[in-house]
Amino acid sequence: xxxxxxxxxxxxxxxxxxxxxxxxxxxxxxxxxxxxxxxxxxxxxxxxxxxxxxxxxxxxxxxxxxxxxxxxxxxxxxxxxxxxxxxxxxxxxxxxxxxxxxxxxxxxxxxxxxxxxxxxxxxxxxxxxxxxxxxxxxxxxxxxxxxxxxxxxxxxxxxxxxxxxxxxxxxxxxxxxxxxxxxxxxxxxxxxxxxxxxxxxxxxxxxxxxxxxxxxxxxxxxxxxxxxxxxxxxxxxxxxxxxxxxxxxxxxxxxxxxxxxxxxxxxxxxxxxxxxxxxxxxxxxxxxxxxxxxxxxxxxxxxxxxxxxxxxxxxxxxxxxxxxxxxxxxxxxxxxxxxxxxxxxxxxxxxxxxxxxxxxxxxxxxxxxxxxxxxxxxxxxxxxxxxxxxxxxxxxxxxxxxxxxxxxxxxxxxxxxxxxxxxxxxxxxxxxxxxxxxxxxxxxxxxxxxxxxxxxxxxxxxxxxx
Amino acid sequence: xxxxxxxxxxxxxxxxxxxxxxxxxxxxxxxxxxxxxxxxxxxxxxxxxxxxxxxxxxxxxxxxxxxxxxxxxxxxxxxxxxxxxxxxxxxxxxxxxxxxxxxxxxxxxxxxxxxxxxxxxxxxxxxxxxxxxxxxxxxxxxxxxxxxxxxxxxxxxxxxxxxxxxxxxxxxxxxxxxxxxxxxxxxxxxxxxxxxxxxxxxxxxxxxxxxxxxxxxxxxxxxxxxxxxxxxxxxxxxxxxxxxxxxxxxxxxxxxxxxxxxxxxxxxxxxxxxxxxxxxxxxxxxxxxx
Numbered sequence: 226x227x228x229x230x231x232x233x234x235x236x237x238x239x240x241x242x243x244x245x246x247x248x249x250x251x252x253x254x255x256x257x258x259x260x261x262x263x264x265x266x267x268x269x270x271x272x273x274x275x276x277x278x279x280x281x282x283x284x285x286x287x288x289x290x291x292x293x294x295x296x297x298x299x300x301x302x303x304x305x306x307x308x309x310x311x312x313x314x315x316x317x318x319x320x321x322x323x324x325x326x327x328x329x330x331x332x333x334x335x336x337x338x339x340x341x342x343x344x345x346x347x348x349x350x351x352x353x354x355x356x357x358x359x360x361x362x363x364x365x366x367x368x369x370x371x372x373x374x375x376x377x378x379x380x381x382x383x384x385x386x387x388x389x390x391x392x393x394x395x396x397x398x399x400x401x402x403x404x405x406x407x408x409x410x411x412x413x414x415x416x417x418x419x420x421x422x423x424x425x426x427x428x429x430x431x432x433x434x435x436x437x438x439x440x441x442x443x444x445x446x447x448x449x450x451x452x453x454x455x456x457x458x459x460x461x462x463x464x465x466x467x468x469x470x471x472x473x474x475x476x477x478x479x480x481x482x483x484x485x486x487x488x489x490x491x492x493x494x495x496x497x498x499x500x501x502x503x504x505x506x507x508x509x510x511x512x513x514x515x516x517x518x519x520x521x522x523x524x525x526x527x528x529x530x531x532x533x534x535x536x537x538x539x540x541x542x543x544x545x546x547x548x549x550x551x552x553x554x555x556x557x558x559x560x561x562x563x564x565x566x567x568x569x570x571x572x573x574x575x576x577x578x579x580x581x582x583x584x585x586x587x588x589x590x591x592x593x594x595x596x597x598x599x600x601x602x603x604x605x606x607x608x609x610x611x612x613x614x615x616x617x618x619x620x621x622x623x624x625x626x627x628x629x630x631x632x633x634x635x636x637x638x639x640x641x642x643x644x645x646x647x648x649x650x651x652x653x654x655x656x657x658x659x660x661x662x663x664x665x666x667x668x669x670x671x672x673x674x675x676x677x678x679x680x681x682x683x684x685x686x687x688x689x690x691x
Numbered sequence: 692x693x694x695x696x697x698x699x700x701x702x703x704x705x706x707x708x709x710x711x712x713x714x715x716x717x718x719x720x721x722x723x724x725x726x727x728x729x730x731x732x733x734x735x736x737x738x739x740x741x742x743x744x745x746x747x748x749x750x751x752x753x754x755x756x757x758x759x760x761x762x763x764x765x766x767x768x769x770x771x772x773x774x775x776x777x778x779x780x781x782x783x784x785x786x787x788x789x790x791x792x793x794x795x796x797x798x799x800x801x802x803x804x805x806x807x808x809x810x811x812x813x814x815x816x817x818x819x820x821x822x823x824x825x826x827x828x829x830x831x832x833x834x835x836x837x838x839x840x841x842x843x844x845x846x847x848x849x850x851x852x853x854x855x856x857x858x859x860x861x862x863x864x865x866x867x868x869x870x871x872x873x874x875x876x877x878x879x880x881x882x883x884x885x886x887x888x889x890x891x892x893x894x895x896x897x898x899x900x901x902x903x904x905x906x907x908x909x910x911x912x913x914x915x916x917x918x919x920x921x922x923x924x925x926x927x928x929x930x931x932x933x934x935x936x937x938x939x940x941x942x943x944x945x946x947x948x949x950x951x952x953x954x955x956x957x958x959x960x961x962x963x964x965x966x967x968x969x970x971x972x973x974x975x976x977x978x979x980x981x
Contacts, residue, residue: 438778463912465923474946500957576948577949
């Protein structure tokens, strides 16, 4: 293999650490062509099997090689309604690229970067290769939640000729793609562009509707005449550490911090009214080691933090965040305090955070998750000054839909019970998928669930059999 | 867009809006709220629903305090609000309790009103105590009178009703000795706290409607967490009404103060813009007249 993997050009670390512009700049045409030449065109492409939505990777890469980028983009769209999004935020190293045969001896094909390249090329050309819709079936499907699971399900169902309405509780469509993933990793205009494409496919989007409150699942069937419902509400309820001082001003859940910054654009306080705690010249720490933690700490850096820390109770090896994001964070100056755990927040008389008490940890025997269990080292407590703490240790199931749909089965943690293969719930016509079934996962896994649900809903609508 | 079908001043800096939001109007129950955003650059703020009608309109009553509420109060009939989402939160617990005392402080009366209506409808003996700084700031007097078996009006300066605080009147009602099944208090946090302290020694069940800072209103962000009985609860999905004797009011006050500086700056900017806009308008008029 003479050609090396083409590197993704990126904004220089010192510069990007203080702006919200995109970090990765995208491959140039020459680099994309060169990269595509590295594909071995395997007879049995393992990469496709590694993709949760089954993008025809070999076919689209061949179209890139042939120089037909628009057709390449259209080929991706057959299986994936959000190529510009997944090209940016998928953990490709664990999926398509992880399965790429070249990765065994050299470095795997940069499939994510190529996907992003053709999606961006297509967007800039203005000629979007939307797949053709099947003739109308006259069936109506309601989708609850406009995050990645809801959107991918909506896209597939629309192609199959069903009339699709997506309900969103917030004022803008996109779910976690908008409120959770920062501008520097996924520009909001990219998401908006994909939503516009979906509107062109005839999908109806309704914002400001909280299913479970504005109307119940039963009312969707009885009063609004939907034939099937797909619940894709995500796992929204933030988890806290349940340690003293968590109510002090300056202690945020990652969801709140990211929503203020991403969706409500609190970083542009000159023009937007939603406030966020002033991080300028402050000490900011994020507790957790996942992608959400990396997004939060890098956002804090960009809001002007003097010191930005990751506090993680295991070691870097166990960190669930993508390697790329960890490297990006380090390059930007984030300090990693691995094997540390907060045991108390400290505040002043006004109830504002001033510090945190930490304890050092060591790794013991593996636990149920197979990761070595962190144990506190007795007597290792110490305090450090802190102005903002962001808790990014996961989320639980949001209860709104479940609590007003008592005849739908949930498990003991409040997640919806759905059949693994069909994503059917125990309630006729109701399907559920994504984080509200599986617990917090990734954008592409949620999209995979959306596709599975779409196939299953299509079967149900065509046969009427439950 | 959600059209404003009626906008009418109720008191100084207090305005009533009827907004066409059919999905919300159809479902809302006493005690629930909406979150609205006026325009693209605006913040999301929670406001309790005071009333609704069969034409798909909801009523909200707004006191201009910070930028967003003052901005809202510049809107008129025929204007629109960009986003209105709801109804959110748990509804008030309504049952036939017996004698219920409903206390509304200032614009909090707008929130107390729908619960008073529901309590009366459920067959309770409703004693309402409505307070404000002065006559000018008193709202919904007629409406509260119509739904209450007894209405007491208290003003700080004695310009209307009796001079004094709502807590003093509450004490009098307690001192009468007739059993009170529950007290509902809605108004400024110090007032709600003072009410809680009056009822605590008598172990009278007391409910308050909390107004913490909130973003999404669906349980997603956790920003509205309040300390109740030593546990973190989310006002948006677990509330907004809680047992007053369990609420840590100090934490609520501290958390509500978090963005004071940003809010002051934002309000100052807004008022300057308003001022400039007004100046420009009047100069235009001058030009027209010459």
